Amino acid sequence: MPRELEPSTSEKTFVLEALKQKLRIDGRDFESFRGLELSFGEDYGLADVQLGKTRVLARVSAEVAKPFSDRPFDGIFQITTELGPMASPAFETGRQTEQEVLLARLIEKAIRRSGAIDTESLCIVAGQKCWQVRVDVHFLHHDGGLVDASCIAVVAALQHFRRPDVSVEGEKIIIHTLTERVPVPLSILHVPICVTYSFYHGGEISLVDATLQEEQLRDGDMTITLNKFGEVCQIAKAGGLPIGALALLQCARVALVKVQEITAFIQKRLEEDQTLRTRRDNLLESTAENPR
Amino acid sequence: MLVFPGDPLPSIPPPPKANTTLKVGPGLTHTPPDNIVVHKAGELNIDERRHALWIEGNGKRYIPSLNDVVIVTVLRSTSDAYICTIPSSISPAPSSTQAMLPHLAFPGATKKTRPQLYPGCTVYARISLANKHMDPELECYDAESQKAEGFGELKGGMVFNVSLGMARRLLGDGKKIRQLRLKQRKVEAEKGGEDLATDDEEISNGMEVLEELGRVLPFEVAVGRNGRVWVDSEEPKVTLCVGRCIQQSEFLTGKEQRALVREALKKL
């Protein structure tokens, strides 16, 4: 299988030299994200995120399942992140690479373990039936920043998702179709967003949202997850270049600003989608009434 | 004229001289005796004078072809050759085609005087052997003059990616097509009995961006047909400006390219 090609010596020296002069290859500031695009599918719970050239799809689905025996009052919430060959020919199917494991763990810690979803609200009959919510993350295009982009995609898709309403009658659970009863949004407790820093030149330079080329050349990285309330959900700096504590704290503070911007952006897009849907529903109703 | 795979070709005009052989270019497959099949979607070009036809399209994956100039990266060295990779324009591409650059394929090289290249080096080379059944081979001298003519290691600088079509234009292929177009227009105009006021500026050659940049900025540039452009200058700022302008003029007309360069220079 083809492997990801290392940048050539001239690219390496040039990129690092340019960074010293405060220049990034794509012309961004050190502390700015690439252009972020977010759109939703026709189905509930389908979010399409573009961060620069990196593109990630997140798909939320829900079905009724039996809860885990050790947590009878909780629903099941899973996130799967599989790197496929569409994102880059270097990713093979069926084999887990270190990168894939780290990515999966980061997303898991950032979203699931930080309690972004109230899993107790997914319980239908304690110990018997609950909702199993799963998020499938599909990577369409890899140009760095997979963690940040997939985190945005997942939280956006979760907020967009609506599950069918259920009613319990004795020993029967009835799942109502989307047309019969208005579907229910998930109960979301907070919206975590990841910001990844890349470090260069002994820690003098730290970049937000590195491209693939920048990622290949970095000496160390750190992913910090926050929500807009200023709660740190997760920090992962797995070794690499030693960085001063104060510099790291400064990164965290800058990240908070970014997180607030991104959260607001997601919120804006969600509202736009909602208005579009309401307008279309109204239109459909009026056309449906006409013949009668 | 746009053609699709499997489409029948229009009748090809007879050759200008009786014994000229028909040249079949990229995008077409010739199956003996006289069947020519389109296998790519693109614009069909017919050059009556040279009695040649080819399909103009664009792509990202580079397929090695004889005498193409390419920008390659050295992967490692064996006892008698450097193993190089010919990256395509997909940035940063997974290693695709591997090629051999013999240690002695440099102008006047002997075992002692040959240039030392290290893994990661960027080299400007010419393809000396290309065959679908074998890995390609490279040389670092001009086929006719046996001199370096700019081939060899590219020190410093930065490599940028462009589409294969853009790389061809930067190497001057656009000019040929432009001349062809101009002539065809003239013929058409004559047929219609009109007088065509040929405006040279009207049809772009696709490389105005380089012409315009070269007028103002001092920089070096090397273009590989594999969709890689190497740029070097005194200052990283200038190198970046040149690289970005080239990348951004992919879909721009000549006039727009000039405007783009002017804007970029203002900012610099």
Added chain:
Amino acid sequence: MASSTTPPVLSFPPQTFQKLSPSSYLLRHLQSTPPIRPSGRSPNVFREPTIHTNSLSHAHGSAVVRTGDTAVVCGVRGEILSLTNGEGKAKGGVVVLRSSEDNDEGFVGEEDGGEGELRARSLIVTNLELGTGCSRDYHPGPPSDFAQTTTSRLHRLLLSTTSLISPESLRISDTHATEIETKAYWVLYIDILCISLDGNILDTAWASVIAALRSTRLPRAYWDADLEAVVCDPDLAKYTGLQLGQLAFTASFAVISGVGDDGKSVILSDPDEFEESVCEESVMVCIKEGGKIARIEKGGGLACGMEGLGECVHRARNRFDVWERLVKSALV
């Protein structure tokens, strides 16, 4: 026989020629008059099948089918799936229903031939395995893509194309209650083992499934309200066969083009392994009782047009009669 058709300039035996240039080897055979295949068959001749049923004593139904050098064994076993799942404390009959406007029962009635119910509860489990050493290309290890694809083709034939088994024949109900309520289901495990593979596994495997299902006899199972459990009657005399839908049989073809000077294509019925490896284009036709078409699959090339497909359907109908006679005679 082959040496007569190979050009005399060749100094090696036909077997070598076959390995060196398989496609021209096949083409040369078909260009002779009358066209004849390397196996000695005419293009439109299928291999003669044989069927034995109930050869396995532990399965509820079984069949061994052989066509040429392709031989498969199929076994059917029924197991009970109780809907009142869980034992002891965890016991609780929570039933999940999907409301839908036209049917409150959850499944969209018989519109899809019961496919929804069969699928939702996975009442039919099919699996095809290639026996060790069944063919030259056999590699030990997890099921190959080929085995997986064939399994899913058989599964589709069974569930959606032919609707051979209706879900009600698998329901076990509480007959004494005022309202008939399904308490459990029979789950049919259909395992197919290919002993020897010489091309066209689908036709043979499918015939073995049909024959095995027709030979299947399940014990009488009923809901015992006192025990609150499903009970099977051990009395052999009360074993009953399955209620099966209309018979359907498949016929597979390989298409090779460029036979004549005009590039004419030839359709080979029931291709063997060698022919399958040479011909890329293939056609499969499934015929139901009464000559209706239940399924057509075609892929791998452009040579076979509508006339070709018409010819395939015609041959498949004849083949249906052969299989029907054989299956019926095997199960008297």
Added chain:
Amino acid sequence: MTIPSTASLGFLPRSDGSASFSQGRTSVIASVNGPMEVRIRDELPQEAYIEVIVRPAIGVTGTREKYLESRLLSALKPIILRSNHPRTLIQIVVQVVQSAGSEDNAITTLLLLAPSLNAAVLALLDAGVPLKSVLSATTVAFLKGSGKLIVEPELEDLKKAASKHVLAFTSAGLLGFVESEGEFEYEDFERVVEAGRNVCSAGREGDDNDTKMDTGGQGVGELMRKVVREKVEKDLRWRA
């Protein structure tokens, strides 16, 4: 109310070719990479190895995806000029974004076939992989009783259909792929094929397309040509 099919091309900068195609509520993305390095065990001395990977929208790859992979491969393999790039790999990845129904049954699988095939062909064209011809696919439902044909039916139509057909044709109208299911006579099948051919085959460049437009919208063959044409025109815009 039918949702018109849409297609787009070349939006994944790292893949050699990419395309999306949606028909009704089904929507897929396909990408093509190659010719590139091939795994040793798949290497073929005379031709390129073609790999098709189908990835579901929800869950992990199962038998349904394997089945789709084998059907797509059988349709795509003959149109690729494999002998042009021996000892290489051409990899086609189809990602399902949205399927017509939530249930995993025969009908939703059937509805995935035509869009996946179209997206894959467009991605191959975008990648510039040498092709023998262009294939476009459509789904046709044959209704019970009335014998009415519905081209590009919705999920609900298919549920009521006596037989359902997925057909693919080259632009010259040659039948390249069939997957038909249900209960039908050969004569019905002939009608279905005619209907399919009408939407799939495309007029030549420069032909008068007006007559086609009158007969109700744009066929899938035309649509595919249109998006490729737009892409080529964009690539050649610099000349304008």
Added chain:
Amino acid sequence: MSRHELLSPEGLRIDGRRWNELRLFEARLSTTTAADGSSYVEWGNTKIICTVAGPVEPKMGSNRSQDGATVVVEVCFAAFSGNDRKKRARGDKRVQEMQTALQRTFSEAILTQLHPRSEILITLHILSQDGSVLAACVNACTLALVDAGVPMSDYVVACTAGSYFVRGGNNPEDEGEDPLLDMNNLEEADLPSVTVGTIGGGEKITLLQLETKVRLEKLEGMMAVALDGCGKLRELMDEIVRAHGNEVVRRIAL
């Protein structure tokens, strides 16, 4: 869930420590003769064996690098190490994540360029878990690498810190968050905690891991306390290494 009283009104923690007190840190070097270097660390009730093999020739060709030695880390959790008997599979994502974190930390600290085309294999066996497992692993690795004589730029030391919310009772001015040094299992389960790893016990952080929600303002305090702990631990470890070294020298002299 009932909250344990993790901090008594007198300011003592559940195991009797003060907020800035480390648990007893004991370690031995050269515990196994078969390995090139080994160590055994007991940190409160967290117990870890670490062995180092290398620099040796890489087993896999992909680990051979011209630029320097490749560091490979394997972590095994003993089935009896936790409260519930649970065997972590090798492919467990959490274990793999730990391995990567350790591998990247030590690749930075080890002077890998001195041993090109070779591999340094670190194996960790966790016998008992009582909080601060990752930090204990880092410390055990450091000691084993020192024992193996692998060249490093300095000691790699890691420590944890948590944050405890103090209820003010009647006096709201008493309300606030108190940082805690060196978390044990019970504290980790209920309080946010951060693992900090440094090279040389200085102010520069190479490993930083936080897995529970905490307010951004509290982070600084936690990190400061953890860094302070790293400094203390470095001295402890240095003492242990020196004592071991003296012992070795003495034995050779005899």
